[in-house]
Amino acid sequence: MATAVPVFGMDDIEDYRTTLTQELQKRSVPIHFCRNKEELIGAVEDLECASIFLDVDMGTSRRREGLDAALHLKQMPPKKRGALYVAILTSHREYHEEASRAGVDAFIIKTNPITDALELMIRLANHAIEVSRLQAEPIQSELAEREYENLLRQMKGQRDNLLIPLGTLRRALNWPFLEEGERCVLAALEEQLDSAESRGVIDDDSLAICISGAELLATDRARSEARFDWIKRLRMRFPGGVFRWLSGREFEEESDE
Amino acid sequence: MSDTENNGLFLETSAQVLRLFGSSSVEREIESLLRLHGRVGTSAFVRSEFEAVIGGLFQTVATYLGKIPGQDRIRPFLDLWRETLGMLPPFTPGGPKPLAVLGASLGVKFGSRSVTPVEVWNFLLGQKTYFLEGFFLIGSKDLRSEENGIFDLSSCCSWRGHDQIPCTAAPSAACRLQLICSHRKPDFLASVETIANAKREESDWLKENLESLVALDGLLLMREIGHKPNIFGDIIIFWEVPEGWTILTRDLSFVVLRERHRPSLHVCRIRAPRTPTSGNCMIRSARAEVALTAQLSNYSSSGACVICSLPIGEIGDEVMLSSAEIGGSRSGKVVWKSATVAGSGHGVRFVAKRTHRPPKGQNESTRSKATQRPLFD
Numbered sequence: 106m107a108t109a110v111p112v113f114g115m116d117d118i119e120d121y122r123t124t125l126t127q128e129l130q131k132r133s134v135p136i137h138f139c140r141n142k143e144e145l146i147g148a149v150e151d152l153e154c155a156s157i158f159l160d161v162d163m164g165t166s167r168r169r170e171g172l173d174a175a176l177h178l179k180q181m182p183p184k185k186r187g188a189l190y191v192a193i194l195t196s197h198r199e200y201h202e203e204a205s206r207a208g209v210d211a212f213i214i215k216t217n218p219i220t221d222a223l224e225l226m227i228r229l230a231n232h233a234i235e236v237s238r239l240q241a242e243p244i245q246s247e248l249a250e251r252e253y254e255n256l257l258r259q260m261k262g263q264r265d266n267l268l269i270p271l272g273t274l275r276r277a278l279n280w281p282f283l284e285e286g287e288r289c290v291l292a293a294l295e296e297q298l299d300s301a302e303s304r305g306v307i308d309d310d311s312l313a314i315c316i317s318g319a320e321l322l323a324t325d326r327a328r329s330e331a332r333f334d335w336i337k338r339l340r341m342r343f344p345g346g347v348f349r350w351l352s353g354r355e356f357e358e359e360s361d362e
Numbered sequence: 363m364s365d366t367e368n369n370g371l372f373l374e375t376s377a378q379v380l381r382l383f384g385s386s387s388v389e390r391e392i393e394s395l396l397r398l399h400g401r402v403g404t405s406a407f408v409r410s411e412f413e414a415v416i417g418g419l420f421q422t423v424a425t426y427l428g429k430i431p432g433q434d435r436i437r438p439f440l441d442l443w444r445e446t447l448g449m450l451p452p453f454t455p456g457g458p459k460p461l462a463v464l465g466a467s468l469g470v471k472f473g474s475r476s477v478t479p480v481e482v483w484n485f486l487l488g489q490k491t492y493f494l495e496g497f498f499l500i501g502s503k504d505l506r507s508e509e510n511g512i513f514d515l516s517s518c519c520s521w522r523g524h525d526q527i528p529c530t531a532a533p534s535a536a537c538r539l540q541l542i543c544s545h546r547k548p549d550f551l552a553s554v555e556t557i558a559n560a561k562r563e564e565s566d567w568l569k570e571n572l573e574s575l576v577a578l579d580g581l582l583l584m585r586e587i588g589h590k591p592n593i594f595g596d597i598i599i600f601w602e603v604p605e606g607w608t609i610l611t612r613d614l615s616f617v618v619l620r621e622r623h624r625p626s627l628h629v630c631r632i633r634a635p636r637t638p639t640s641g642n643c644m645i646r647s648a649r650a651e652v653a654l655t656a657q658l659s660n661y662s663s664s665g666a667c668v669i670c671s672l673p674i675g676e677i678g679d680e681v682m683l684s685s686a687e688i689g690g691s692r693s694g695k696v697v698w699k700s701a702t703v704a705g706s707g708h709g710v711r712f713v714a715k716r717t718h719r720p721p722k723g724q725n726e727s728t729r730s731k732a733t734q735r736p737l738f739d
Binding site: 278279288291333340341 | 433434478480481484485487488489491492495496499501502504
């Protein structure tokens with residue numbers, strides 16, 4: 106699933122290009138250098154993702170072409186621009202502010218091609234992690250959609266055996282790409298079912314709130330504002346604290362002054 | 363409703379923490395106090411402090427859990443927690459105690475169950491969101507609604523991690539902290555002096571720096587305050603409370619500040635929970651030759667209420683109290699005396715702190731249920 110991310114560069118100094126290419130090649134990372142901004146944009150615009158390293162100053166009469174290219178790439182539609190890793194690789198520290206305003210992902214000061222190649226490698230590795238994450242998100246959504254529907258069915262039908270929905274909840278809590286609201290609802294539901302399961306009984310009101318929580322998850326992974334109302338309901342239903350594991354007197358055990 | 367209507371209950375940070383993390387009796391008592399007050403509120407500084415301490419603690423632990431190799435590998439929770447503790451920085455938000463409580467509580471929660479770092483990571487971050495959201499919800503009331511309130515006299519670019527554009531020459535119109543530090547500078551400095559002389563944790567620093575603080579003006583003063591949120595926090599919160607409101611807190615500083623600067627405010631202090639009992643104890647005063655048998659009425663980690671057939675001494679007298687329930691013999695001082703139907707009541711404050719542990723055979727839930735006396739003075 107994780108695809109190799111193509112790497113592009115732009116630099117006007119031939120010796121530097123050659124050594125950098127060789128150093129990256131040694132580690133099986135091919136880099137394709139483009140001659141100008143137009144060629145670069147043409148090469149990456151149809152790609153799903155790419156890592157791009159740009160020299161700012163491309164020589165006489167082509168000043169700041171790298172910066173212009175970075176700006177152009179970072180002004181692409183949000184979905185596209187998120188998948189492009191654009192770094193400035195320059196000897197000119199003075200471009201830092203402008204590069205930052207253009208929204209580049211990294212600003213790297215050139216030292217020598219061997220060190221720079223190593224620096225590029227770690228940036229590429231980091232970008233590959235981000236790309237993998239982006240690629241996993243729709244799959245995580247699909248998985249969540251299926252399992253939350255399942256959870257809802259289990260909660261409506263398994264009142265006497267809470268271990269089944271509890272197992273589904275714990276499985277979901279093991280997913281690596283959960284969203285903030287989703288985590289919150291899952292953690293609260295797990296706690297409720299866990300404590301009900303250990304008591305061996307769940308009352309109608311508590312079950313109704315748990316089912317509403319599962320509905321929030323099944324509808325849109327608890328992204329909507331309805332989550333806040335649900336937390337409010339939960340707090341009113343359990344004023345002493347939803348998370349009994351944390352609600353003890355340890356926090357109160359300080360002496361009076 | 364205006365801010366000056368004097369029927370509001372203001373929750374200071376310690377009250378918010380105890381409400382969300384303490385036993386259910388705290389929440390119930392707050393509910394009963396709410397019935398006496400038309401409105402409930404808190405302040406921008408309280409919110410920031412809560413986020414920094416509670417949000418910060420959960421976030422820090424989760425961050426380090428997320429760094430453990432083998433995120434999907436199942437292992438006993440205790441091994442995982444040990445590994446996390448080994449990676450944590452020496453200082454965590456809120457200090458060592460909340461971290462220890464969190465670890466112990468997670469240990470109870472997960473028990474001997476094997477878990478993955480991802481599961482605990484998701485669980486902690488889910489709870490963090492829940493608690494940060496819960497900060498605004500008090501019973502049926504929402505602090506963000508118009509009739510309640512989050513009072514702000516502290517937002518300023520000087521705080522670390524602020525999201526405002528930094529002021530350069532003078533405070534901007536958006537700066538709320540200037541309403542305390544510049545517009546009410548004499549009041550503010552007087553309250554700083556009060557705390558400097560009140561033998562509080564922050565007193566030493568304030569005493570040493572009082573003169574230099576008086577010499578600072580405008581942005582310079584705010585920058586100094588912004589670098590020391592722990593030192594100035596209580597004082598800022600004190601001035602954020604609307605006129606005539608009641609502050610619910612555990613912190614004695616607010617009592618001291620109120621007496622000197624804003625007598626129109628009311629301070630309701632949350633005290634350590636008492637465990638009621640009817641067991642016997644032995645008490646011996648420094649003045650007396652022999653120990654007397656007395657009735658232990660209730661006790662906490664810091665003191666006890668003892669009823670004797672006769673007065674055993676004067677306020678300030680040293681006494682030695684012995685009982686299995688308080689964990690053996692504890693020395694203390696008599697801090698109050700009163701006549702009761704059952705005899706002579708004495709309040710004893712223990713001299714040395716001891717972590718309270720429930721007596722054998724009495725578990726956590728029965729202890730919580732046993733707390734019947736109100737938690738608020």
